[in-house]
Amino acid sequence: MRARFLALSFLFAFVAAPAAAEVKSVRLYAERGFGFFVGDLVNARLEIVADSASRLQSASLPRPGALDYRLDLRDIRVREEPVGDGLTRWNIDLVYQIFYVALDVRDLQIPPFALRFLHEGETETVRAPAWAIGVSPLREVLPQRRDDPTDYMRPDRGVAPSDAATPAIRAGAFVALALGALALVAHDRGWPPFHRRRARVFAAAARRIAILTKRGDEAARRAAMLALHRAIDDAAGRRIFAEDIDAFVAGHAEFAVAKERLIRFFASSRALFFGVADAGADLPLGEILSLARSLAAQERSAR
Known part of the structure; x- marks a missing residue:
């Protein structure tokens, strides 16, 4: 941070008696002393070294705002850090903004300000020095004379x-x-114009069976069986029984991968609706839903 402020440096040493001089040094660093234009920000840092028992009175700090018609104090920040030997350094970062519209190159004065330190009930005033920066105009006041006005x-x-x-x-x-x-x-x-395509009967059955699965009772399983039967019939265009599975798969090759599961489904249906005993034919509601979703996926991929 200190390397940025090399253009200006002011040092004020206090040589009063040791009992009264608790502030050891005051230094002011500015980023540069020239080359500023209207609207520019000017950064500076005030470093004050004093006895660690001293305390900076925050009420004495300058307040951000307009200093005059040419200059504003935009921001002020204070950082306190020990430096050893019972001393503390206060780093006061200052940001000014220039509002002076210069007509030629000239110096702009940055006004001084006073700070107060409190030490063992006594107040000591420290004065930050005034300093100047060089401001420049944005354009020339009187251009070079030309014979033809259009040359301007x-x-x-x-x-x-x-x-x-x-x-x-x-x-x-x-x-x-x-x-x-x-x-x-x-x-x-x-969606239109594709809304008149062939209905996806297994997708609708899968949605219906998913709702029935939330109930999970035997009545729901019967309703799920019927829903899947109706979807198979609609896909085939006629009633399909267990003995028709081979013909159904032959006419709808996309469902061939589910042939074994369809055989088991029809066996479970016979056991449920007609009381035909068949070992391992009791198809749970979850497997009915899984079969319906598998058939719906094959139905979607085939269209």
Whole structure:
């Protein structure tokens, strides 16, 4: 931090009697002393070294705000750190802003301010020094004389020709991609104009069975069996019984992977609805839902 403030440095030493001089040194560092323009921020740091028993009175610190019509104090921050030998250093960071519109290069005075330290009931006043910075104008006041008045005006900068074709091609490509993605979503969701496609009977059955699974009783299992039977019948376009499974799979090759599970489903259905005993034919409600979802997935991939 200290390396940034090399342009200006002020040192005030206090040489009064040791009992009264608790403040040992005051140094002011500024980032630079020249090259400022209206609106610039000016950073400075005031370093005060004093006896560790001393306390800086915060009420004596300058308050941010307008100092005059040319200068504002924007910010002030205080950091306290021990430096050894019973001494403490107060680092006071100051940020000013310039509002002076200079017509030529000149110095701008930064006003001093006083700080108070309290030590064993006694108050000592420390004065931060005044200092100056060089401010410069943004433009010349009197330009060089020219015979032709138009010479005082600079021509407008030419506008570089732009390529209008490339952005249009890119925009068209992105629109085409967006429309393609929208068409895929519409087909998957059955939105117009795809809403008249063949119904997904197994997807509807799977949703119905998922609701029945929450009940989990025997009546729910019977209703789930019936829902899946109706979906198989709708997919085949006719009533399907256990002996029709081979013909059903032959006509709907997408369901071939579930053939063994369909055989077990029909065996469980016979046991449930017709009392035909068949070892291992008791199909739980969860497996019925799993079969319905598997058939729904094959139904979706086939369309």
